[in-house]
Amino acid sequence: MTTHLSLQRMLLPTAQVSDLTTGSITLPGARGAFVPPLENGYSAIQTVTLTDSLSTEVTFNGLPSGANYFQLRIYAKDAQAGTSLSAVWARMRFNGDENQNYSHQYIITNGSSNSSNYSRNRASIAYWAANGDTTYPNAYAATVIDIYEPYSTTKNKSVMVWTSVNAISSGTSPIHNGFYASAWNSTSAITSITLLPLTGSYWKTGSTFALYGIK
Amino acid sequence: MTDTPMKTIVDCSTGETQTIPLTAEEIAQLEADRAAYEAERVAREEAEATREALKASAKAKLVAGEPLTAEEAEVLVL
Numbered sequence: 001m002t003t004h005l006s007l008q009r010m011l012l013p014t015a016q017v018s019d020l021t022t023g024s025i026t027l028p029g030a031r032g033a034f035v036p037p038l039e040n041g042y043s044a045i046q047t048v049t050l051t052d053s054l055s056t057e058v059t060f061n062g063l064p065s066g067a068n069y070f071q072l073r074i075y076a077k078d079a080q081a082g083t084s085l086s087a088v089w090a091r092m093r094f095n096g097d098e099n100q101n102y103s104h105q106y107i108i109t110n111g112s113s114n115s116s117n118y119s120r121n122r123a124s125i126a127y128w129a130a131n132g133d134t135t136y137p138n139a140y141a142a143t144v145i146d147i148y149e150p151y152s153t154t155k156n157k158s159v160m161v162w163t164s165v166n167a168i169s170s171g172t173s174p175i176h177n178g179f180y181a182s183a184w185n186s187t188s189a190i191t192s193i194t195l196l197p198l199t200g201s202y203w204k205t206g207s208t209f210a211l212y213g214i215k
Numbered sequence: 216m217t218d219t220p221m222k223t224i225v226d227c228s229t230g231e232t233q234t235i236p237l238t239a240e241e242i243a244q245l246e247a248d249r250a251a252y253e254a255e256r257v258a259r260e261e262a263e264a265t266r267e268a269l270k271a272s273a274k275a276k277l278v279a280g281e282p283l284t285a286e287e288a289e290v291l292v293l
Contacts, residue, residue, distance in 0.1 A: 046227045052234055054220040056245060062228030200249025202220070211227065 038064040038213045042071075047210040053079070055203040060211050061192040063150070067213035070193070072145040076207035078197045080131040090129035091196040092145065094157065094184050098123050101185045104161075108178035125182040129197060130165040133204060140207070141165040150190035157184040220245060266290055 038045075045064060063070070078088050093102075102125045105118035119126075130141040143163045149155055161180040193211070197203050219236040226233075237245065273287035283291070 046225050046230065046232075048223060048225050048232055050223065052221045052223075054218070055234075056220045056222050056237060056241075058223045058225065060225045060227055062226040064227060199252040200245055211225075 038066045038215045040215050043213050043215070045211040045213050047208065049208045050203050050205055053202070053205050055205075055207070057194055057196045058203070058209050059192055059194040060209075063191065063193075064213055065151075066215050067150060069214040070147040070150050070190075071212040071214060072143070072147075072193070072195070073210045073212065074143040074145070074195065074208065075140050076129060076143070076195075076197075076209065077133065077140040077204040078129045078131040079133055079202040079204040080198065081134045082132040088129055088131045088198045088201075089126045090141075090143075090198065091124035091126055092159075093124050093194045093196070094186070094190050095188060095192055096194065097184070097186065102182065103185065104180050104182035106178055106180040108176055110176050124196070125159055125161070125180075125184065127161045127180050127182075128163045128165055128176055128178050131198070131201075139166065140204075147190065147193070153187050153189055156187060157190065159183065 046060060048058060050058070076090070078090065080088065100121040100123055102122040103118070103120040104122065104125055105116070106127075107114065107116045108128065109115075127143060127145070128141060129143075130136070130139050132139065141163055143161065146160045148158045148160075150157065159180075159182040161178075161182060163176070163178045163180070165176040195203075195209055220242055221234050221236055224233045224235060225231075269287050269290045273283050273291050276283050276287065
């Protein structure tokens, strides 16, 4: 009987009552209680696929604690109309910072020629995206962005970007592959990440942005 | 589908995704940014076309043994 009662106690569901807005020392806030913290290793945080035709930007906030690195895996396209596929600048900002606190240097190739350059005191981190929506509506750009020690308050933030813009078709098919070493000149912890298309343009429907954390 | 530019905000702590229309001020800035970028793009492409034309002319003159202009020499000098 005693054993049976003990087993019953073990199986009984428990409830935790907590303040939904602030939490407390003894009772963690509901938000923190039901959203799992970042686990050790590589964890998927959130993924969003755009369904609106006039999407100007995507922002990730409420970032989980404990991440040593963030990684973004993006498969996106600039919605600019056009009959030729080319690489256009997409942008990224941290904490809504629109000041000239970013820099980058890059190496890119289109399969027949290479180029490199650098730019300092920019208003965003830039990388290539695909346009040419009229003729190449299905050519999206694959991008991987690594953000190092996003919560450090003693280090400026380093970012590495790889982008591949490919079009599979007959004739001239521009292919742009690039590597970018970028930086945000700030020791502030990152609280939000914003991805924008070319200045004044939109992300195309179907563009996907996936955020991962590494602990 | 909407005619108003939108921005997407993903709250990673709750998993909620919000699609919010831009304000009138943001739309105005968007249009101004687009116009400025278009003007810069046109200027950049015109400059590149001019440069390519000078290179082609310089190359042809070199082959023909003709003197180059200062502008043509400028695009060939590394």
